[in-house]
Amino acid sequence: DAGITQSPRHKVTETGTPVTLRCHQTENHRYMYWYRQDPGHGLRLIHYSYGVKDTDKGEVSDGYSVSRSKTEDFLLTLESATSSQTSVYFCAISASTGGGNYGYTFGSGTRLTVV
């Protein structure tokens, strides 16, 4: 979607290797999120950020870490990839102006396969 890009779009990696997914935004939004999408589970929050260097865990954070060194980039790292982390990963951004628009804008997703 315009203003938010995810890279790579597809990745195949081996079990035990580290993997980093990147989310880049041009909207200058404060909030950024990483979700994973799996059949029967919908979207589950992994980590989110409410500002530069400010991050917090979501409901499925084990095995993942994040970093946000500047407003526009939010990185998701799988320290040691496992087959259970095969999923589609979505990044989302939100302005969260406290009473304004609470809708999120989503990226197009990264399909990660761990073999």
Place this chain on the structure above:
Amino acid sequence: AQSVTQPDIHITVSEGASLELRCNYSYGATPYLFWYVQSPGQGLQLLLKYFSGDTLVQGIKGFEAEFKRSQSSFNLRKPSVHWRDAAEYFCAVFAISNFGNEKLTFGTGTRLTIIP
């Protein structure tokens, strides 16, 4: 903690027929509610949202949803579906976390199939 239930995993309707997708939420305070649509291979797109006021909310693509506090529901409706409406639909509730930061909690989704 907030939660969202979409009881229908998969719904099939004929083109031109009416549609209703169910969503029930659990949240202690006044909820902010959303419907998103995801076409195959795509990200999620916001259809509509409810913050306050009129309980019948109009969205894009001819969709509407009605907030019913007494039933803790926010069902999505469309009077006449088109083949392009085939997609997966997600209901979501907005909540403030323990740190005062917002986040969305999603339901598990309803996949909509349209038959000619």
